[in-house]
Amino acid sequence: MSTTVGAVAGMAGTSVSALNSARYSPGATGQPSSPTKDQEPSSCWRYRPGASTGSTTAPPSAGLLGRTHRRGHRHPAVGLALELGLGEAEPCSLREHLGRMHLRRGNSTGKAQVGGMTDDEETYIGQRVRQIRARRGITQQVLADRAGLSRSVLAKYEAGLRPVDSRRTMLALAQALGCTLGDLTGSDDRIDPSTSAFHRAVPAIETALWTQGNITDTRRPRTLKELTTAVVQASQLRHAGDYATLGPLLPDLLTDAYRLTESGSTQAWDLLATAAYGVSSALRQRGHDALAWTAVQESERAASHADSLAPVAAAQFLKSQVLAARPGALAASLSVASGTADRLTPEAATRGELETVGMARLQAGFAETLAGGDAQPHLEEAAELASRLNDAQPGHSTARNRTFGPANVALWQLSSAVERREPGVALRIAETLDPTQLPNGVRHAQYFVEVGRAYAMKRDHRSALHALLRGEHAAPQHVRGLSPVRELVGAMLREARRDLATGELGKLAKRVGVVSV
Template sequence: MIDEPDTFIGQRVRQIRARRGISQQVLADRAGLTRSVIAKYETGIRPVDSRRTLLALASALGCTLGDLTGSDDRIDPSMSAFHRAVPDIETALWTQGNITDTAPPRTVDELTSAVEHASRLRHAGDYAALGPLLPGLLTDAYRLADDGNAQGWDLLATAAYGVASALRQRGHDALAWTAVQESERAAARADSLAPIAAAGFLKSQILAARPGALGAALSVATDIADRLTLDARTLGELETVGMVRQQVGFAETLAGGDPHPHLAEAAELAGRLAQAPSGRSTARNRTFGPANVALWQVSSAVERREPVEALRIAQTLNPDDLPSGVRHAQYFVEVGRAHAMRRDHRAALHALLRGEHAAPQHVRGMAPVRELVGSMLRETRRDLTTGELGRLARRVGVVS
C-alpha cells in the first residue's frame, strides 16, 4: 500500500475494510467497538490513539499493525543507513556468524566495548549510526561463542538482544523474533539471569504487537518475572527482571487487567539497585530505575485513556531523572498524548516538540506521534498549520 500525504490509520482501516468487502458494522462487531467509532476513525474525526484498539482493529481486519500504521522509511531518509544493514544482519543470524569474512574477530575486551557502544546508540535513538555496526557485532559474538570462550555466550546474548530491540523499533518484527531467539539460546549458556530476563522481556514486547498474541505476550513475561524475581541479585539482574515485571504490567493493561501490582513489584526491584553488586554479565538495562517505573505508570494510564491520572503521575516525575534519548523522549510523547486526549493541542504540541528534540529519529518514526500530529493538524488547520505544528507534520511525514 502506497501512502499519500496525510494518510492516517483510519484511512488504512477504511481501505483494508473495503478490500475485505465488510461493512463498518461488521468490523465494529469483530473489534468490539461501535459503528459510530469506526466511522470517526475512518473520517479522521478521532485518532486511533490506543494500542489495544489498534490490535483489535488489526485482528478484525486480518492484517498486521504495520499494515495500519504505515512504513517508517518514507519519514526520515537518514534512516536508510539502518535499513541497508538489515540484509547483512539477516545473513549473520541465519549463518550464525559463518560468513565469508576474513577480518580477524575482536577480542573479548574489544567486543565488550563495542556492545556497550551499540547499547548507548540504541538508547539514544541513533539508529542511523547503529545499523551499520550490528552485522559485525553479531558475527564476532558468534565466533567468540563458537571458540568456547566463557564470556562469548554472554556477549552473544547481549548483542543479539540489542539487534532484536533495534529491529523491532524499526518495524522488522519477523527478523527481530529470530534475533531474540538467538539471544535466548545464548542466554541459556551464560552465567547470569540477566540475559535470560532481557530475552523474555523482548519476546513479550514483540508478541504484544501481534494481533491475537497478547495472551502469549502476557504468559511469556509473567513466567520469566515469576521465575527470576526472587533470585535476582546483581545490578543487571535487577534491571532486566524489573523491566520484565513492567512489561507484565503493560501487557495486563492491554488485556484490560490491573497493572498496578506488577508496577509496584518493579518499583520494589528499582529500590534495591543502590545496594546491588555489579555482576559479571554484559546484559544490563541502565534505563531501569524509579523514574523509569513512573514513566511506565504514565504510559499505562495513557493506554487506559486516563489522561488526568497520566498527567498527575508525570508531574511527580522529573524528566531529567530519565536517561537522555529514547526514555527522555518517551516521557514527553506520553505527556503529549495525555494533553491531546484532553484536547489541549498547544500543550500536546509543546510536549511532542520536546520529545522530538530528545530523540529525533526515534520520535519521527513513532506511529502514535504521526497519528496524533495528523489529528491535531486536521482539527486546528486554520490557526496552527503554518506554525510549529505544520513544520512538525512535515518532519514526521504527515504532510509532504
C-alpha cells in the same frame, strides 16, 4: 474538525458533489443554509434517529441539511449525521459539525483540501483501516462488531475525525482485519533520510542471523575485550535513539559475537546474548518485527549458555514486547513476562539481574493493561525491585538495562494511564516525575510523548504540541518513527486552521511523515 471530502462522503454513502451541495445549498429563502459569522439562524431543525423523515417533518426554512429527498428518500446529510453519531446532538449539530471540519470544494489543483493538506497527502491509521476493510469486502458494521467498537466510532476513525490513539484498539482492528499492526501504521520511516542507513543494514543483519556468522568475511575478528566495548557502544547508541549510526555496526557485531562462541566461553555466549538482544530491540523499534523475533530467539539461545540470569531475563522481556505487537498474542506476551519475573525474582541478586527482571515485571504490567487488566500489582513489584538496586553488586554480565529504576517505574505508570485513556491520572503522574532523572535519549523522549498524548486526550493541543517538540528534541529519529506520534500529529493538523498548517505543527507533520515534504 477537519477531514477529507471523499472520506466524509464515503461515510454517508453519497458523492462529494452531493455532500458539498448539502454544505452550501441555499434554504427556502435563497440564502446560504449556514449562518453568517454575525448571525444565528432564525429557524434550525434537527434530525433525530427514529423520528419521522417525511417532507412534512422539517419546516420549510430548514434548508437541505434539514430535509429529505422527495418521495421519502433520506438526504445524504442525514446518513452522515447517523454515521457521526450526531443525531441527538445540539440543534443543527450536523451543519455546525461540517462547519468545524472546514470542508473545501477544492483548491487550485482540483483536489479537496483540508486545513493545509490535500486528500493524497494525508496518511493516518483510520485511512488504512478503511482501505483494508474495502479490499476485504467487509462492511463497517461487521468490522465494528469484530473489533468490539461502535460503528460510529469506527466511522470517525476512518474519516480522520478521531485518532486511533490506543494500542489495544489497534490490535483489535488488526485482528479483525486479519493484518499486522505494521499494515495499519505504515512504514514511512524506512525511506526517511535520517534513518535510511539503519534500514539499508537490515539485509546484512538478516544474513548474519540466518547463517549464525558463517559468512564470507576477511576482517580480523575482534577479541573479547574489543567486542565487549563494541557491545556497550551499540547499547548506548540504541538508548540514545541514534539508529542511523547504530544500524551499520550491527552486522559485524553479530558476526564477531557468533565466531567468539566457537571457543565455548560463557563470556562469549553472554556477549552474543546481549548483542542479539540489542539487534532485536532496534529492529522492533524500526518496524522489522519478524526479524526482531529471529534475533530475540538467538538471544534466548545464547543466554542459556551464559552463567547469569540477566541475559535470560532480558531475552524474555523482549520476547514479550515483540509478542505484544502481534494481534491475538497478548495472552502469550503476558505469560512470558509475568512467568519470567515470577521465576527469576527470588534469585535476582546483581544489579544487572535486578534491572532485567524488573523490566520483565514492567512489561508484564503493560501487557496486563493492554489486555484490560490491572497493572498495579506488577508495577508495585517492579518498584520493590528498583529499591534494591543501590545495595546490589554490579555483576559480570554485559546484559544490563540501565534505564531501570524508580523514575522508569513511574514512566511506565504514566504510559499505562495513557493507554487506559486516563489523561488526568497520567498528567498527575507526570507532575511527580522529573524527566531529568530519566536517561537522555529514548526514555527522556518517551516521557514527553506520553505527556503530549495525555494533553491531546484533553484537547489541549497547544500543550500537546509543545510536549511532542520536546520529545523530538530528545531523540529525533526515535520520535519521528513512532506511529502514535504520527497519528496524533495528523489528527491535530486536520483540526487546525489553514494558517496553522505552515507553523510548528505543519513542520512537525512533515518531519514525522504525516504529509509530503
